[in-house]
Amino acid sequence: MSVPPNRQRTIATKRVRINEQIRAPRVRVVDPQGNHGIYDLEDALRMAREQELDLVEIAPSADPPVCKIIDYGKYRYEQQKKEKEQRKKSQTVEMKEIRFGPHTDTHDFEFKTKHARNFLESGNKVRAYVQFRGRNIIYKDHGMDLLRRFIEELSDLAKIDQPPRMEGRRMTTILAPHKKKT
Known part of the structure; x- marks a missing residue:
């Protein structure tokens, strides 16, 4: 059973690029220890693979785009948790x-x-x-x-x-x- 396009979850609409999906030739990389620098995309992907983690594009509109070396599953979980917390805090006024x-x-x-x-x-x-x-x-x-x-x-x-x-x-x-x- 497929989900109609207008009812896809919010995660699908906020498409996050990971690993080979990233298109920028150079990226600003933040590693798990908090160090950061600007690298070629190939070097950034190699660094992520060496640590057995994913390269996740966090700020695609930045120049150069900001990417983080992190487990993608963990990143998605944290994003969902933040969204849930925001929904809880937002109060509907009748x-x-x-x-x-x-x-x-x-x-x-x-x-x-x-x-x-x-x-x-x-x-x-x-x-x-x-x-x-x-x-x-x-x-x-x-x-x-x-x-x-x-x-x-x-x-x-x-x-x-x-x-x-x-x-x-x-x-x-x-x-x-x-x-x-x-």
């Missing part, structure tokens, strides 16, 4: 929505603000909007006051990502959590 009407009552406002506070504390962005239906569109000032009060209530743990503005029959604002100090 957008949570809070909906108000132009005549939202005080209790409902406090209840929804409490939910927004929980969303922001868990690192998510919050989109708050006032939905105007029918003739309620004449109460835009009520909607603006509501969103300003909402922003003020959450100002201790959020910053304004997008100030309140009209989008069709909705008045929308987006709040993002402050950066955590770790």
Whole structure:
């Protein structure tokens, strides 16, 4: 069973040249002890073979390309480990929505603000909007006051990502959590 071209693993897309696949006539070689120098490709390949290791092209865009004498399997393992660590560290931020009407009552406002506070504390962005239906569109000032009060209530743990503005029959604002100090 073959893998479709658009679903090949990331390792396949970041094709790394090893040994005879390297095309540059001269390369900068870093050996396992950390010594480095510029050599002809044949000399670099011979050095790698003498140590029973591979010549792996690490920085192909450098002039001359940087190659390392290392076991290719070990190199791939380390690269996969680094990618996994980066994926673990990257955090996906979700957008949570809070909906108000132009005549939202005080209790409902406090209840929804409490939910927004929980969303922001868990690192998510919050989109708050006032939905105007029918003739309620004449109460835009009520909607603006509501969103300003909402922003003020959450100002201790959020910053304004997008100030309140009209989008069709909705008045929308987006709040993002402050950066955590770790």
